[in-house]
Amino acid sequence: MHLDHPETFPHRHTWSSAAPTLPDGTRRALRIGLGGPVGSGKTATVAALCRALRDRLSIAVVTNDIYTREDADFLLRNAVLPPERIAAVETGACPHTAIRDDISANLEAVEELEERTGPLDLVLVESGGDNLTATFSTGLVDAQVFVIDVAAGDDIPRKGGPGVTTADLLVVNKTDLAPYVGSDLDGMARDAKAQRGDLPVAFTSLRGEDGVRPVADWVLERLAAWTAGRPVRAAAV
Amino acid sequence: MSTRRTALLLLADGRFPAGAHAHSGGAEAAVRAGRIDGPATLAAFCRGRLHTTGLVAAALAAAACAGCDPYALDAAADARTPTPALRDTARKLGRQLLRAARATWPAPELHAVAATRPRGLHQPVVLGLTARAAGLTPHDVAQAAAYDTVSSPATAAVRLLSLDPFDATAVLAGLADAMDAVAAQATAAAEAVLATGSTDHLPAASAPLLDITAQQHAAWPVRLFAS
Amino acid sequence: MTGVTAHARVTAAPDGSLPLLRGDGPFALRRTRAAGPWSQVTVVGAMSAPLGGDRLRLTAEALPGAALRVTSAAATIALPGRDGDGATYDTALTVGADASLWWLPEPVVSAARSDLRMTTRVDVADTARLVYREEQILGRAGEEPGRLVARLVLRIGGVVALDQELAYGPGVPGYDGGAVLGGHRAVGQLLVADPAFADKPPEAALLGGTAVVTPLAASAALVTAVAADGLALRRLLTAGAEHLGVVA
Numbered sequence: 001m002h003l004d005h006p007e008t009f010p011h012r013h014t015w016s017s018a019a020p021t022l023p024d025g026t027r028r029a030l031r032i033g034l035g036g037p038v039g040s041g042k043t044a045t046v047a048a049l050c051r052a053l054r055d056r057l058s059i060a061v062v063t064n065d066i067y068t069r070e071d072a073d074f075l076l077r078n079a080v081l082p083p084e085r086i087a088a089v090e091t092g093a094c095p096h097t098a099i100r101d102d103i104s105a106n107l108e109a110v111e112e113l114e115e116r117t118g119p120l121d122l123v124l125v126e127s128g129g130d131n132l133t134a135t136f137s138t139g140l141v142d143a144q145v146f147v148i149d150v151a152a153g154d155d156i157p158r159k160g161g162p163g164v165t166t167a168d169l170l171v172v173n174k175t176d177l178a179p180y181v182g183s184d185l186d187g188m189a190r191d192a193k194a195q196r197g198d199l200p201v202a203f204t205s206l207r208g209e210d211g212v213r214p215v216a217d218w219v220l221e222r223l224a225a226w227t228a229g230r231p232v233r234a235a236a237v
Numbered sequence: 238m239s240t241r242r243t244a245l246l247l248l249a250d251g252r253f254p255a256g257a258h259a260h261s262g263g264a265e266a267a268v269r270a271g272r273i274d275g276p277a278t279l280a281a282f283c284r285g286r287l288h289t290t291g292l293v294a295a296a297l298a299a300a301a302c303a304g305c306d307p308y309a310l311d312a313a314a315d316a317r318t319p320t321p322a323l324r325d326t327a328r329k330l331g332r333q334l335l336r337a338a339r340a341t342w343p344a345p346e347l348h349a350v351a352a353t354r355p356r357g358l359h360q361p362v363v364l365g366l367t368a369r370a371a372g373l374t375p376h377d378v379a380q381a382a383a384y385d386t387v388s389s390p391a392t393a394a395v396r397l398l399s400l401d402p403f404d405a406t407a408v409l410a411g412l413a414d415a416m417d418a419v420a421a422q423a424t425a426a427a428e429a430v431l432a433t434g435s436t437d438h439l440p441a442a443s444a445p446l447l448d449i450t451a452q453q454h455a456a457w458p459v460r461l462f463a464s
Numbered sequence: 465m466t467g468v469t470a471h472a473r474v475t476a477a478p479d480g481s482l483p484l485l486r487g488d489g490p491f492a493l494r495r496t497r498a499a500g501p502w503s504q505v506t507v508v509g510a511m512s513a514p515l516g517g518d519r520l521r522l523t524a525e526a527l528p529g530a531a532l533r534v535t536s537a538a539a540t541i542a543l544p545g546r547d548g549d550g551a552t553y554d555t556a557l558t559v560g561a562d563a564s565l566w567w568l569p570e571p572v573v574s575a576a577r578s579d580l581r582m583t584t585r586v587d588v589a590d591t592a593r594l595v596y597r598e599e600q601i602l603g604r605a606g607e608e609p610g611r612l613v614a615r616l617v618l619r620i621g622g623v624v625a626l627d628q629e630l631a632y633g634p635g636v637p638g639y640d641g642g643a644v645l646g647g648h649r650a651v652g653q654l655l656v657a658d659p660a661f662a663d664k665p666p667e668a669a670l671l672g673g674t675a676v677v678t679p680l681a682a683s684a685a686l687v688t689a690v691a692a693d694g695l696a697l698r699r700l701l702t703a704g705a706e707h708l709g710v711v712a
Contacts, residue, residue: 003665004315004324004681070459090463092259093396102254104333105463263643270673272642281641288637289644315681316627319688321668324681415637441615441627444644445651448688452668452676 022114029060029120030226031110032219033099033136035163036147038129041173041206043071045147046126048212049219050080057121057223060085060113062106064095064128071126085117095128103140110140122223132161142232143222145215149174154183157191165195168233169202169218176205244371247341248364249381251388256333260326261393261462262286262386266450268397276404279394283387283412287419289444291386293317294361295423296439298382299375300430301365307350307358313436314359320448322455324359326464332357334364344370379423383416393462466547467517476503478529478563489513491522498533507536507569514580516545520553524567526592528560536569539601542578542610550579557584559592571599571652571694574633578610588657590621594684595710597701599652601694602632602645609633609649618684620657625682628653648674648690650697656708657684669707675700677707
């Protein structure tokens with residue numbers, strides 16, 4: 001008898017997110033990536049999204065920390081989801097590699113969550129805090145959110161970079177701090193429009209009541225499209 | 238031949254998307270313990286790993302590539318891996334490699350493994366099956382496995398110690414003869430397994446510190462690498 | 465080729481008797497006092513061995529239902545031979561159904577310039593219990609180690625549960641680096657096979673910085689340790705045995 005893994009798991013067919021159905025023919029969960037620089041509020045956004053949506057949807061979260069488990073532990077401490085719905089992926093000091101160049105560990109984590117707790121409606125994949133160039137592979141997620149904040153400088157939208165320019169939703173977080181750090185929100189909106197064209201931008205302050213609402217609404221629209229079999233990515237809508 | 242060479246380059250490339258980048262091959266624990274602190278100790282670490290774990294991995298891969306029963310090889314790998322943290326890592330990397338392999342070189346044999354063993358086989362066994370699907374020889378994949386066992390710790394040491402990457406690469410180049418020797422030894426062992434049908438001919442070289450520190454590392458609350 | 469060829473054998477029966485107790489060459493076997501149903505045998509060195517060129521064999525069997533404990537009176541010191549040949553030391557242990565074998569010899573010391581290949585094969589029935597300890601010391605005080613290659617194969621119910629080969633000494637690449645022994649001068653393992661582990665595998669445990677208790681994929685567990693010297697090694701292995709519920 002083999003004592004390491006007596007449990008049995010169903011057979012996995014897929015090797016990337018390209019396939020929209022699970023082996024049993026049901027539609028798999030929508031996968032949304034959240035990336036952005038260190039300290040911009042990715043984990044806080046994930047936590048707020050879980051609180052806003054967990055009563056309506058079956059949700060799970062994968063975190064990609066630079067150091068193992070810090071973000072996963074934050075989510076656990078704040079009890080936004082039961083522990084079995086949170087998985088941490090170790091990234092060997094390179095979170096951008098784990099979400100873009102070699103997504104195999106993240107795909108493992110997503111599929112294990114679906115097997116363990118499924119069926120799920122939504123899987124949020126959070127990147128470790130990285131730089132402005134880190135984006136998710138389309139083999140891992142169906143759509144991605146890039147989170148920046150006003151305190152890191154109001155010139156970030158103007159500087160652009162793949163995250164700011166191509167993310168399906170750009171979130172400008174911590175708007176409540178704008179007066180204190182001298183950030184120009186109108187200017188940020190103009191710069192974002194110039195970089196992103198028609199792609200949406202959401203300004204959030206998670207300290208306020210229901211502050212994550214614009215992001216939650218956007219996620220629900222994506223989920224409605226996914227469930228109806230329509231294209232999910234904002235650019236394709 | 239040129240197709241084969243390209244397949245070998247793909248498979249041995251550290252950027253092949255099979256999850257290796259998040260693993261240090263024991264280097265993170267060795268750095269913490271002060272056993273790797275520069276190019277000389279990195280070289281000694283890699284040499285020891287190559288002739289123990291590396292030899293076993295290379296022989297398992299070569300045997301799987303040669304057509305030996307992958308499930309018997311997986312059981313032999315279990316018997317040669319007393320540390321549960323390393324068995325878990327080997328299977329996890331095996332699953333990730335299988336995913337990449339099925340997309341890169343689709344083959345019924347690979348799909349069958351995924352169907353019958355959803356928890357995965359040890360990574361070297363999957364590496365051997367992948368090489369088989371890609372048209373490589375047992376000796377080819379033994380070479381790739383040997384290289385993999387030293388390139389992981391060398392790459393990790395660069396990130397962990399901010400080691401000069403030129404020094405780390407020179408360490409790998411300095412091990413070229415040793416890698417060739419291990420690949421040849423592993424290939425011979427695989428031929429013996431194929432000829433006799435017995436996995437007892439596989440090498441069983443063990444590395445006590447790798448076994449001990451892998452279990453410790455798995456219990457660290459904060460770490461950069463998955464193993 | 466010079467050297468001694470010897471084969472010593474012991475068989476224990478469930479009634480506590482030893483139907484076979486045959487020393488040979490450097491092995492003198494003594495029945496020693498033991499408590500309860502146990503038979504106890506102590507291996508006493510009758511001459512200096514193994515020397516280079518020696519071919520030594522030791523076979524022990526606990527018949528179904530028997531309980532045998534084997535110890536040794538002193539460390540085994542591997543020494544170089546006159547002709548530079550290596551020595552071999554093969555141990556075969558068989559533990560029958562519902563039998564117990566405790567194999568607890570003193571360490572093997574690899575003296576400078578020695579060259580020894582040890583092979584230990586342990587065959588344990590599904591319902592048998594085993595406690596097996598091996599310790600290796602790299603050289604006598606203040607000397608360079610000799611060469612040792614030691615393979616240990618455990619089969620439970622005919623299926624290989626553990627296969628490990630430790631090699632160190634001159635000509636063994638990388639053994640002293642941070643992956644293998646890292647400068648430690650003592651290395652050992654303690655292996656426990658117990659049918660009860662099939663239902664309840666022991667937890668892995670860390671014993672300080674240089675030892676670990678790990679459940680195998682089969683119904684057995686292994687304590688792996690390295691240490692500065694034999695005394696420190698013994699303490700680690702004993703702590704590991706206690707973690708596994710074995711008081712040696």
